[in-house]
Amino acid sequence: MMNSLQAIAPEFGQLALILALVLAAFQSVVPLVGVQARREWLMAYARPLATGQAVFLLASLLALSYSFVVDDFSVAYVAANSNTALPTAYKISAVWGAHEGSLLLWVAMLGCWGLAVAWFSQSLPLEMVARVLAIMGMISVGFILFTVETSNPFTRILPSPPAEGGDLNPLLQDFGLIVHPPTLYMGYVGLSVAFAFALAALMGGRLDAAWARWSRPWTVAAWIFLTLGIALGSWWAYYELGWGGWWFWDPVENASLMPWLVATALLHSLAVTEKRGLFKSWTVLLAIFAFSLSLLGTFLVRSGVLTSVHAFASDPERGVFVLALLGICVGGSLLLYALKAPTVASVGRYDWISRESALLGNNLVLLVAALAVLLGTLYPLIIDFLGMGKISVGAAWFNTMFVPLAVLLSFFIGLGAMSRWKSDSPKRLSKELMAAFVLSVILGFATPIIKTSEMNWQVVLGMTLGIWVIAASTWDVWKKSRGQLSRIPKLGISYLGMIVAHIGVGISVIGVTMVANYSVEKSVKMAPGESAEFAGYRFEFVESGHIEGPNYSSEATRFEVYDGDTLINVMTPEKRRYTARGTVMTEAEIDVNLWRDVYVSMGEPLNDGAWGMRLQVKPFMRWVWLGAIFMSLGGLMAMLDKRYRRKQDVAVKAQLVSGITAQEQQA
Known part of the structure; x- marks a missing residue:
C-alpha cells in the first residue's frame, strides 16, 4: 500500500523536470536580450533563472531517488532496475544505473554547474555572466527536452505494477558504481562551462587574458572530475570484472578519454593565453572540441551503436535526438568561431625554443592522440554502417599509436617545465636538463636488469619517460627555490600544482610500464x-x-x-x-x-x-591510479591560486587588457 508521499513523488519529479525546462528556456533567451538591448535588469535574470533551474532539477532527481528507496515499482524505470532485496546503497546508485536515470543525473549536474557559475562569478562583468549562463541554458534545454521526450524516468506501470523489481545489473552492484558515474559526469558536464565561456568571449569579441583567467578555474575543475572519473572507472573494471584488467580500449572507455585529452590541451593553452595573450583562437577551438567530444561520448553510449559493459543500449530515436543535439552544438559553435575568430587574432612573438613552443607541441600531441582514439573507435562503426563487414580495432593498434605519442608528450612535459617564456637558449636548456636526462636513462636501463636480469626495451623506454618527467619537474623546483626547502612555498601554489600534476603523469607512466611488462x-x-x-x-x-x-x-x-x-x-x-x-x-x-x-x-x-x-x-x-590522484591534486592546487579569488574590479582590468591588445594590433 502506497503512502501519500510515495504516490505523488513521480508526478512531483515529472513536474519539477518540466518547470526546469521552462526556466532553462527563459535562461537561454532573456539574458541575451538584455545584452543586446543593454538592459542590466534583464541580464540580472540570468542568475535567479539558473538557480531555479538547478533547484527543480535536483528536486526531480531526489524524487526519483525516493521512488527507488521505497520500492515504488509502479515507476517503470524503478521496476526494471531495482528489487526489494537490493541493499539501500545500491537502490540509490541504481538511480543512475541505466539510461533514463543516468540522463537525469546528467541534466541535474548541468544545472549544478550553472548554479555554481551564477554564484561563484560575482566579480565577473554582468554581460559576460549573462552570455555564459544563456549558453548553458541552451544546452540544458536540449538535454532536458531529450529526457522528457525520449527518456522519461517517471513513466508509470499502472494499474498493475509488479510485486518485485527486475533488479539492478549485478555487475553494477558495487561501490565503484556509486562513485564512478557521478564523478565522470561532473567532468563531462563541467566542460560545458569552458565551452560557454569560450562562446561568450567570442560573442563579445573579448578573447583577452581576463577571459582566460575567468575560464581557467572552471576548466581545471571539470578536468579534475574527469581525471578522477576515468581513474575510478579503471579501478572498478580492474577488480569487478574478475579478470584483472584495468584498461582495454573499450569504446566507452575511449569516449571518456577523448575529451580528457583535449581538455588537458585546453588547460595548457589557457595558460599561454592568460600569461602571454597568445593562442586565443586555438584555445577557443579546443574548448569547442572538448565539449563536442563529451557530447559525442554521450551519443556513442546512449544511441545503441556500441556494445560494452558500460553502454546503455537504446532505441534509434534516442540516438537521432542526441546526434541532432551534437550537430546543433558543434555546427553552431563552429559557425560562430568562423565568423568571430579572425577579428580576435593573437598578437605577440615567440621563438621556436621557448615555453610557448613547448606548450604548442604539447597541444598538438594531445590533439593527435585524441584523433587517433576517435579514429580507432569510430572506424569499425563506419565500416559496419557502410555494409563493408564487421571489424574490430584492438588494444594492439591503440598501443602502437600511443607509444610514439607518449614519447613526444613526455619530452614536451620536461622541456616545458624548464623553458622560459618568449625565447630560450638551446645551450641553457641542455645544461639545465642534462642531469634529469642522464638520471632517467640510467634508471631506465637499470630497471629491467634489476628486475629480471634481462634487457627489455619496452621497460627501458617506459621507465626512462616516467623518470624523465618526474626528474625534470622536481629539478625545476630545486632550481627555482635555489635548493632551499623554505623557498618552495613561495614559488606559488599554481606553479607547484603544475609540478605535482606532471609528477602524477610520470608516476602513471611508470605504473603502466611495470604492469604491462611484468604482470x-x-x-x-x-x-x-x-x-x-x-x-x-x-x-x-x-x-x-x-x-x-x-x-x-x-x-x-x-x-x-x-x-x-x-x-x-x-x-x-x-x-x-x-x-x-x-x-x-x-x-x-x-x-x-x-x-x-x-x-x-x-x-x-x-x-x-x-x-x-x-x-x-x-x-x-597502484601507481597507475596514484598518478591520477597526483594529477587531480595538482589541478586542485592550481584552482586554489589566490588570483582566481581576488575581489576586484575585473571589468576594469579586462578593459585595460583589451586596450593594450588594441594598441598592439594598431602598432
Missing part, C-alpha cells in the same frame, strides 16, 4: 588442502564454503597467501549467484601494497571439490 598469471586446479607456488608466493587452499548475501548466494574459497614463511593475507574470492536474475558474478580478492597486487579469482567448479583458480601478481599496479 604474471597462472590458472591452476586446486582443492582444499592443496597449495601452489607462484611468483615467489605460496597459495594454500584452506577451505570452501557457502555464503548467503542480502540478494545473492555465494560459493567462496579461503586462501592463505605466504611470502616465504610469512602469512601476508587470508583471501576469500567468491562466485556469486544473484537471486533475481540468476546471474553469476566473479568477486576477486586482492592483496595490495604500493609495490604489487596479488590477485586471486575463482573460475569454474571441477571434480572432487576442486576449483579452477586464477592467480595473478601485478607489480606497481
Whole structure:
C-alpha cells in the first residue's frame, strides 16, 4: 500500500523536470536580450533563472531517488532496475544505473554547474555572466527536452505494477558504481562551462587574458572530475570484472578519454593565453572540441551503436535526438568561431625554443592522440554502417599509436617545465636538463636488469619517460627555490600544482610500464588442502564454503597467501549467484601494497571439490591510479591560486587588457 508521499513523488519529479525546462528556456533567451538591448535588469535574470533551474532539477532527481528507496515499482524505470532485496546503497546508485536515470543525473549536474557559475562569478562583468549562463541554458534545454521526450524516468506501470523489481545489473552492484558515474559526469558536464565561456568571449569579441583567467578555474575543475572519473572507472573494471584488467580500449572507455585529452590541451593553452595573450583562437577551438567530444561520448553510449559493459543500449530515436543535439552544438559553435575568430587574432612573438613552443607541441600531441582514439573507435562503426563487414580495432593498434605519442608528450612535459617564456637558449636548456636526462636513462636501463636480469626495451623506454618527467619537474623546483626547502612555498601554489600534476603523469607512466611488462598469471586446479607456488608466493587452499548475501548466494574459497614463511593475507574470492536474475558474478580478492597486487579469482567448479583458480601478481599496479590522484591534486592546487579569488574590479582590468591588445594590433 502506497503512502501519500510515495504516490505523488513521480508526478512531483515529472513536474519539477518540466518547470526546469521552462526556466532553462527563459535562461537561454532573456539574458541575451538584455545584452543586446543593454538592459542590466534583464541580464540580472540570468542568475535567479539558473538557480531555479538547478533547484527543480535536483528536486526531480531526489524524487526519483525516493521512488527507488521505497520500492515504488509502479515507476517503470524503478521496476526494471531495482528489487526489494537490493541493499539501500545500491537502490540509490541504481538511480543512475541505466539510461533514463543516468540522463537525469546528467541534466541535474548541468544545472549544478550553472548554479555554481551564477554564484561563484560575482566579480565577473554582468554581460559576460549573462552570455555564459544563456549558453548553458541552451544546452540544458536540449538535454532536458531529450529526457522528457525520449527518456522519461517517471513513466508509470499502472494499474498493475509488479510485486518485485527486475533488479539492478549485478555487475553494477558495487561501490565503484556509486562513485564512478557521478564523478565522470561532473567532468563531462563541467566542460560545458569552458565551452560557454569560450562562446561568450567570442560573442563579445573579448578573447583577452581576463577571459582566460575567468575560464581557467572552471576548466581545471571539470578536468579534475574527469581525471578522477576515468581513474575510478579503471579501478572498478580492474577488480569487478574478475579478470584483472584495468584498461582495454573499450569504446566507452575511449569516449571518456577523448575529451580528457583535449581538455588537458585546453588547460595548457589557457595558460599561454592568460600569461602571454597568445593562442586565443586555438584555445577557443579546443574548448569547442572538448565539449563536442563529451557530447559525442554521450551519443556513442546512449544511441545503441556500441556494445560494452558500460553502454546503455537504446532505441534509434534516442540516438537521432542526441546526434541532432551534437550537430546543433558543434555546427553552431563552429559557425560562430568562423565568423568571430579572425577579428580576435593573437598578437605577440615567440621563438621556436621557448615555453610557448613547448606548450604548442604539447597541444598538438594531445590533439593527435585524441584523433587517433576517435579514429580507432569510430572506424569499425563506419565500416559496419557502410555494409563493408564487421571489424574490430584492438588494444594492439591503440598501443602502437600511443607509444610514439607518449614519447613526444613526455619530452614536451620536461622541456616545458624548464623553458622560459618568449625565447630560450638551446645551450641553457641542455645544461639545465642534462642531469634529469642522464638520471632517467640510467634508471631506465637499470630497471629491467634489476628486475629480471634481462634487457627489455619496452621497460627501458617506459621507465626512462616516467623518470624523465618526474626528474625534470622536481629539478625545476630545486632550481627555482635555489635548493632551499623554505623557498618552495613561495614559488606559488599554481606553479607547484603544475609540478605535482606532471609528477602524477610520470608516476602513471611508470605504473603502466611495470604492469604491462611484468604482470604474471597462472590458472591452476586446486582443492582444499592443496597449495601452489607462484611468483615467489605460496597459495594454500584452506577451505570452501557457502555464503548467503542480502540478494545473492555465494560459493567462496579461503586462501592463505605466504611470502616465504610469512602469512601476508587470508583471501576469500567468491562466485556469486544473484537471486533475481540468476546471474553469476566473479568477486576477486586482492592483496595490495604500493609495490604489487596479488590477485586471486575463482573460475569454474571441477571434480572432487576442486576449483579452477586464477592467480595473478601485478607489480606497481597502484601507481597507475596514484598518478591520477597526483594529477587531480595538482589541478586542485592550481584552482586554489589566490588570483582566481581576488575581489576586484575585473571589468576594469579586462578593459585595460583589451586596450593594450588594441594598441598592439594598431602598432
